[in-house]
Amino acid sequence: MIPKKVLSHLEKHEVPHEVVTHKPVYTTFDLASTLKEKLNKIGKTLLVKAGGKRYVIIVLPAHLQVNLNKLKKILKVNQVILASEKEMQKLLKIKPGALLPFGSLHKLETFIDKGLLKVKDVLIGAGSFTESLRMKSKDLSLIEDATVADFGQAAKKVAKKIVKKAKKVVKSAISNKKAAKKVVKKSR
Numbered sequence: 001m002i003p004k005k006v007l008s009h010l011e012k013h014e015v016p017h018e019v020v021t022h023k024p025v026y027t028t029f030d031l032a033s034t035l036k037e038k039l040n041k042i043g044k045t046l047l048v049k050a051g052g053k054r055y056v057i058i059v060l061p062a063h064l065q066v067n068l069n070k071l072k073k074i075l076k077v078n079q080v081i082l083a084s085e086k087e088m089q090k091l092l093k094i095k096p097g098a099l100l101p102f103g104s105l106h107k108l109e110t111f112i113d114k115g116l117l118k119v120k121d122v123l124i125g126a127g128s129f130t131e132s133l134r135m136k137s138k139d140l141s142l143i144e145d146a147t148v149a150d151f152g153q154a155a156k157k158v159a160k161k162i163v164k165k166a167k168k169v170v171k172s173a174i175s176n177k178k179a180a181k182k183v184v185k186k187s188r
Contacts, residue, residue: 002126002133009102010135013143017135024129026097028062031123031132039063043116043124043140045101047088051077055091057103059124059140060113064152071151074111098127103144110144113152117141 002019010017025031028044042062048071049055056075060066072080085096092099092106101124103110116122122137141148 002128002131005105006100006102006126006133009105009143010133013139015135015139015143017133017139019126020123020132020134022130022132026129032062035123035132037123040115041119041122043101043122043137045099045125047083047092047099048080049083049087050075050080052079055083055087056109056111057099057101057106058111058113058151059101059116059146060152061115061119063154064113064115065155067151067153070149070153071111074147074149074151094127097129098125100125100127101140101144103146110146111151112137112141112144112146112148114148114150115152117148 020035022031022034025034028039028042031037032039032042039062043059044062044064045057045059046066047055048058048066050072054075054077058066058071066082068080072078083091088094088096088099094100100106101110117137119137121134122140123132123134124140126133140146
């Protein structure tokens with residue numbers, strides 16, 4: 001069931017919403033499959049540790065991955081990492097996978113990727129594995145007084161960057177091997 005504090009929060013701010021009941025799901029991908037929804041219409045919520053001491057909630061469309069370098073610049077810190085499940089449990093007193101996009105309920109800042117505002121309605125976690133919330137993405141941004149920024153990136157871009165770096169490493173290794181062979185020949 002959805003925690004009462006979530007429903008009270010929405011009622012307090014007079015936010016229209018729909019409670020969507022479904023089979024137990026633990027990831028946004030499972031939620032999309034179960035409800036036959038597109039991933040870009042589902043908000044993925046993550047807890048991020050910024051600069052070593054500061055925690056923030058970020059929400060982005062489920063089809064995107066967080067670009068930690070962009071987020072680092074937005075948060076103006078030198079280090080950004082995803083918080084561990086252990087940190088999440090200790091800090092927020094929640095089960096892994098039950099993170100809410102309502103940072104204000106935990107006295108944390110909320111950052112929303114601008115891609116999430118491209119869809120009118122969004123499905124978001126509600127602190128339950130069997131119920132989610134459908135609401136207007138703009139309402140989520142407003143009630144959380146969220147900072148809207150561009151920190152999401154397509155998984156394809158991530159894969160391309162990895163391949164590009166791998167090619168550089170291989171090229172460098174080949175170059176170093178050739179240089180080593182030349183040194184060995186000269187020393188003979």
